[in-house]
Amino acid sequence: MKYHISTFGCQMNVHDSEWLARALDSRGWTAVPEDEAQVFIVNTCSVREKPEQKVYSELGRIAGRLRDIPEGFAAVGGCVAQQVGRGFFERFPFVRLVFGSDGIANAPNALERLAEGSDEKVALLDFVSLYEEREQAEGETVRIAETRQAFVNIMQGCDNFCSYCIVPYTRGRQKSRHPEAVIEECRMLVRSGVRELTLLGQNVNSFGLDKGGVGVSFADLLRSVAAIPGLDRLRFTTSHPKDIAPEVIAAFGELENLCPSLHLPLQSGSDAVLKRMKRRYTRERYLSIVEGLKQARPDIALTTDLIVGFPGETEEDFQETLRVMKQVEYESSFSFKYSDRPGVAALNMEPKVSPEEASDRLTRLQNLQNAITGNSLKKQVGNRTQVLIEGVSRRQDGGGTWWKGRDPAGRIVNLALPHEKGMTGLMVPARITEAKKHSLMGERTGEPW
Missing domain, CATH: 3.30.750.200 (Transcription Regulator spoIIAA)
Known part of the structure; x- marks a missing residue:
């Protein structure tokens, strides 16, 4: 079966879509451009109103494509699917499956059943109390990005209930994965050639604090993953300020491959607003973390x-x-x-x-x-760094081919290299030569590796 996945929203959704693609590939399905697909999967976001409206617009376009594909159908997953649920079946009759963030583990089997001719409409919307491990590809079936970067989900859901946020209602309560399952997935990815891992969760700092925890803290998990031989870079997101432990802060100075970058949502600098937001930290507490x-x-x-x-x-x-x-x-x-x-x-x-x-x-x-x-x-101008190449840059002027990558802090660096192909996923020693509005320019100072 030929399928196409459209993804809206956060990196968690991107990771979910990548996992779903691997699961379908292992069943013999084929990922294709949208104009060749028979099955359309839309992974949705409802954090803000605009992404939600994009979903409805996307389904309107898909309706036109499905008119000429009798065996075709669509599936909707993610936060809007959890929120709207079976309402998609009434508004868009060609939608045959809706699945929430907890239901995605069973989505591949449901999609396969529908593709085999079942005329049912399937809703996988129930929340579960413990994290349900998803099937993992092994050996030659592991599909890693050409950039040799990968994301690993360490938990699902959120218990914070910030007053503006819909996530606990669409992704459910917090559920941590078993640390050994996380570590084994990370080992498998590094064995397969991944150089940079990012650990994902709605609030990674509270990993293990729910009833699925087994006494392993996020700091413990971080150190175990960092110790995997061959892992060049390690990142994590997102980090709620109220739960960040001193051991996690200390890890930035102790773990060589933990990148010097952190996404630390502030939301507001006003204590009065933070209180109404139910963020459970003050400006002073936040600034002490930064210090x-x-x-x-x-x-x-x-x-x-x-x-x-x-x-x-x-x-x-x-x-x-x-x-x-x-x-x-x-x-x-x-x-x-x-x-x-x-x-x-x-x-x-x-x-x-x-x-x-x-x-x-x-x-x-x-x-x-x-x-x-x-x-x-x-x-940054004049500094020496290592740039992990992610692909050819949109900038192409002057001699050589311009490539785009990121330094350990996550800044975009453009380099002119005497290579027209084959650079993606390589690390290039460089010196920063110029600062642009949102990126850096650099020159190679050593051989790629």
């Missing part, structure tokens, strides 16, 4: 998430966010205007910030971030 991280690893690059226009946010609240941005000097940030999501506590909070004021604040925040990012990139 500890910079002491452990002075070259650490911090990124963050920021929400403007949260109900009740005043101009002074917003200014406090800007002050924290200036103090921390984030390398980059993901920033958004607050939007109501169904079922969350913030839906009923007042007063709402007007769309015009929220837009103005977002513009001012992003202008500040651009300035901070620019200054940070300029400080």
